[in-house]
Amino acid sequence: MSEPILTLTGVHADIDQYHILHGIELQVPRGELTVLLGRNGAGKSTTLRTIMGLTKVPRGSVTFNGKDITSWSTSRIARAGIAFVPENMGIFGQLTVRENLVLAGTHGPLDQARLDWLFDLFPPLKKFWDRPAGNLSGGQKQMLAIARAMVEPRDLLLVDEPTKGLAPAIIDDLATAFEELKAREVSILLVEQNFSFSRRLGQTVAVMNDGQVVHSGTMAELAQDSALQQDLLGLGLGAHQ
Amino acid sequence: MLQSILSGDLPRSRVLSVALIAILIALALGPFLFPGTRAFATLGMICVFIIVVAAYDLMLGYTHIVSFAHTMFFGIGAYGVALGIGHFGSGFGAIFIGILGALLLSAALALLLGLLSLRVKAIFFALVTLAVAFAFLSVVTQMYHITGGEDGLRVRVPRELGPAFRPLDSVTGFDLFGFLGVLFTQPWNLVDGFRDAFFTVRFTGRTLMYYALFLFAGVIFLFLLRLVNSPFGRVLQAIRENEFRAQALGYRTVFYRTAVVILSALLTTFAGALFALFNRYVNPENTLNFELMIFILLMCVLGGMGTLYGAIIGAVVFVVAQNYLQDVLGALSEAVNVGGFVGSLIEPSHWLLWFGLLFVASVYFFPSGIVGQLRIWARRREMRQTVAEHQTESSAKERLT
Structure with missing residues (x-):
């Protein structure tokens, strides 16, 4: 260990x-x-x-x-x-997918390479980029919650x-x-x-x-x-x- | 260009866009379209309330902080200018000192309230703010030798902002509603009606003051629009949805909540100062009354919380209804001319009853506020169009195959 x-x-x-x-x-x-x-x-x-x-x-x-x-x-x-993805995902439903991710970037603009990596991991995020996060399915919300925790290196x-x-x-x-x-x-x-x-x-x-x-x-x-x-x-x- | 001015936050509804353009034109050309002192006062109050309601919406709609101390900040601004002019004479320097003093006092009180909001949440915070506002009202009423008590203070504005100052001799205006009245009731007199609609506008210092008010309302509104669409605004919305989650993302929600309370208070104080200069008379009734607080809350809810454009729509609908509903009922009463219970219902003196019913109906038909509901309808229409286009495409493909 x-x-x-x-x-x-x-x-x-x-x-x-x-x-x-x-x-x-x-x-x-x-x-x-x-x-x-x-x-x-x-x-x-x-x-x-x-x-x-x-x-x-x-x-x-x-x-x-x-x-x-x-x-x-x-x-x-x-x-x-430390990034935290709670059980209820804690998505900000009235904000868009983009806004949810931008909000998690507390060190300035998001790194495009890292964003591309997240899009590869979770393709629906790219598809629903400008949609309100509240409209995503349960699985997509979970993807967004994890992506949000990983949008900057933690x-x-x-x-x-x-x-x-x-x-x-x-x-x-x-x-x-x-x-x-x-x-x-x-x-x-x-x-x-x-x-x-x-x-x-x-x-x-x-x-x-x-x-x-x-x-x-x-x-x-x-x-x-x-x-x-x-x-x-x-x-x-x-x-x- | 428009995207940039509105910070990318467009009205997103055709009806709303048309309404906003109409309001903008009406406010910009108001003194030349609507004759009479009442119309002039109504235009000014709309501009004042656009600032106040937009600032209140920043707290209520964007951060879910319910406060009843907003009139206190409004009153501080109004009394600040009145006292400044009272002590230092009717010059722009006195106005500046009055506004500065009021802003400092408001900032200090708002900081205390903001910090209090961390320990006392939701309805309990609202009740504390209510108590603070009542205490302030009581202090202003009691300190007669400074504030004039219930009688209030007259605001002797600089000559350049008063009725004696005439920068332009004669400007011609066009009475829009007068002409529309002729158009609909006496279309055969259209030529005379058109000629009679022209009137001479007394372009005085008061008109200049109105345009200063209009300009400040526009600039503050655009500033708030930029703020709520900035990273700062996104954090506010995150706090509104889930404060703990925002903290878990690394945001000091303490700072954001306090900053919003202070900013909202400062803007409201400034609106109060503008009101004092426009109205030239302040007293507890027109600045610190709890009824005024309820009106601000109603305008915010009526227009649509968390939309900012709702502040414009709410202020216009409310102030116009407040000032002209009596006239509408009077005209209706004359036109219908029925006696008994129905006749008494539409008597102009019962305007408050209809005002209340109007509000109940608007909440019923526009549960998300007028702006929120218009946007929902626009989104539904868009979705229906998309589905219809998709179906047309699919059936065309089927026919081809």
Whole structure:
């Protein structure tokens, strides 16, 4: 495993009166795709929101690129190089596809070569360039959300359940896009319920249960060990495919 | 050229374009087309409200910040000029000092409100602004020795902006509505009607003041159009849709929200100053009243929030209805000449009832505001045309094969 770009040490987090994260220990290796797995309500999405500063951390620390970002504001964390694609995609529906992407470019005009690369990854974005993003289909919105996170080079990409509610053909397109990102050694932390999608992409994996990381290692190990899958995820690999 | 002037934000509806051109011509040539002091005052108030409503729309329509303190800023501008002239004499220097002082006070208050909007959101923020506006109204009313209390202050404008100044001796105008009235009611008297429609315009300093107001309204409107179509404007729209998402993209939404509140307040203050110079009299009733705040809100909603062009349409429809609905009802009452309940309903004194009904009807038929709805209809028409063209092409291809 390469050196971690992101480290969570004993992170606790509350949402209203509920204590959601109970001392998370997590490392995301630089240049690799890490999958965060777990049942519903395990605290995966809260972990991503906590990293982004959207949920306060009463105890523990979040270190990114060697800096303690635990008490940083969300906008400062984003400017430090972490891009976040939330579960609901967070598209600005009344703005056009172009405006959504331009908005994400906080360092001046967009780089045309990078834009062309994104168009290759997600062709519908070019087609619907000047259309309101709210008119896109679910899969196209997901593409736009990921493209928006990648429109400028970022050190780390956090993606929350990108396959949720998408048709198999679109999921395949997304997997191809993630493979391309992997090939470029973009560091990614991916929260996912779809194990077959996760197994195809993940290099390292962390499994969460009840607000804690209960297993971490390589995806290859987990994919080969049906008993471990049964133990950690409750179902065998076949059931998720 | 037009694209550049309008910052690429065209009306996007043929009906709206025609309406805007008609309004532009009416405002530009107003003193030469509509005789009488009431028409002149109406034209001036339309220009004032275009600035006020557009500035308010920047907050409400583009950033979803609901504030009821807008009249406070309007009043600060109006009283700033009145007090400046009162203390330093009726010169342009006094006006400048008055406006500068008002802008500084507004900026300070808006900064406090903007920072408050970070801790208190939505309806609670609106209520706080309402309380602040009422407190300010109370202070102005109580401080009689400075503000003139309920009586207000007379604004002694420089000679160049007053009725005594006559830069042009006699200019001929053409009474458009008078001529149209003859055209529709007495078409056989068209030649006489045409001749009678010409009138002499008293081109005074007040006319100059009107054109200054018209010019400022145009420049401020175009500036706001540029602003909302700039990267800054896109961030505002992003904040409107999802503030957390905008933060997650790296934007300090605190800065943007505060900047919008301050900018909107400054423009409204400036509009208040122009109003004082045009109206030459300020009091709590015509600058700080809560009713005025409701009118601004209605104009914004009526025209279409988040469209800016809505500020023009809303201001024109509202101010014209406010000033002429009574006349229309009077004419209708005379023409219909029925007694009883129906007759009493269309009495000119019941104009507020019809005004309210007009507003309810406009909200019902134009739920996105007049501009928003016109754009929706135009888009639907375009889509229907595209589908029809596509079908024609397909059937032509089928026939060929």
